[in-house]
Amino acid sequence: MSNDRPIGVFDSGIGGLTVAAAIQRLLPSESLIYFGDTAHLPYGDKSKELIAEYAVNITRFLLEEKKCKAIVIACNTASAAAYEALRDTYKGSVPVINVIDPMIEEVIADADIKKIGIIATKTTVSSGVYQEKFARRKPELEFSALATPLLASMIEEGFYNNTISEAILNEYLSNPVLENIDGLVLACTHYPLIKKEIDAFFHGRVKIFDSAEVVARKLKGILEKESLLCTSSVSKNEFFVSDYTRAFEAATKIFFKKEIHLELCRL
Numbered sequence: 001m002s003n004d005r006p007i008g009v010f011d012s013g014i015g016g017l018t019v020a021a022a023i024q025r026l027l028p029s030e031s032l033i034y035f036g037d038t039a040h041l042p043y044g045d046k047s048k049e050l051i052a053e054y055a056v057n058i059t060r061f062l063l064e065e066k067k068c069k070a071i072v073i074a075c076n077t078a079s080a081a082a083y084e085a086l087r088d089t090y091k092g093s094v095p096v097i098n099v100i101d102p103m104i105e106e107v108i109a110d111a112d113i114k115k116i117g118i119i120a121t122k123t124t125v126s127s128g129v130y131q132e133k134f135a136r137r138k139p140e141l142e143f144s145a146l147a148t149p150l151l152a153s154m155i156e157e158g159f160y161n162n163t164i165s166e167a168i169l170n171e172y173l174s175n176p177v178l179e180n181i182d183g184l185v186l187a188c189t190h191y192p193l194i195k196k197e198i199d200a201f202f203h204g205r206v207k208i209f210d211s212a213e214v215v216a217r218k219l220k221g222i223l224e225k226e227s228l229l230c231t232s233s234v235s236k237n238e239f240f241v242s243d244y245t246r247a248f249e250a251a252t253k254i255f256f257k258k259e260i261h262l263e264l265c266r267l
């Protein structure tokens with residue numbers, strides 16, 4: 001099994017590009033295959049069963065057709081809905097990394113955080129996965145979660161750093177459940193695109209946790225441990241979408257600083 005095989009990364013749309021770009025910065029010689037499931041976007045208001053079905057199909061494509069050596073579920077909603085099933089299916093063959101566990105580790109290691117808030121899609125919040133993992137690992141940590149269902153679609157449509165995103169964020173972030181938090185987890189991979197606006201809302205008083213770098217570091221550790229780091233210095237990235245959208249093309253340019261060819265792939 002060659003270590004020069006690519007790493008498969010997927011999300012419902014552009015959100016996972018925040019993770020893919022962080023992987024690329026940390027592991028520049030690795031090749032990536034990115035799959036944006038734009039035909040089924042947003043994942044955040046769909047049932048766990050349906051999201052799990054999408055995640056299984058994408059993973060099969062990345063492993064069977066694209067021969068990936070590791071899978072990064074660059075989406076909180078899909079991590080909440082499908083991680084355990086994917087991990088168990090591929091145990092012993094390829095590592096499957098989710099975006100939730102590395103973030104839990106990051107937050108619990110921070111002694112200054114006494115009350116943590118998360119903002120996420122409806123499906124992630126209702127799965128209770130963050131709450132359950134924090135409670136198990138650090139029971140004294142206070143926890144609150146807020147579903148912010150408009151944000152992923154707003155970002156996907158290119159509405160960020162403008163008056164519309166500011167008004168929507170003000171409405172969500174003034175919710176009393178987020179009162180007195182010391183830290184806020186951006187528990188949706190789309191949200192790093194509005195991190196500055198969120199930070200500005202809290203006037204820098206709340207530590208904002210975004211998973212992109214954390215997940216990239218976790219992946220590097222796993223590839224090292226499993227002796228899977230690539231040996232060639234020529235990396236090649238490929239981008240697939242299940243439906244072509246202009247937002248996706250624009251976002252790939254922002255993250256990868258060059259024109260990216262998008263391939264349409266209906267699964």
Ligand code: DGL
Binds near residue numbers: 078
């Ligand atoms: N980026 C995804 C996440 O991390 C979901 C956005 C969506 O499709 O609703 O949860």
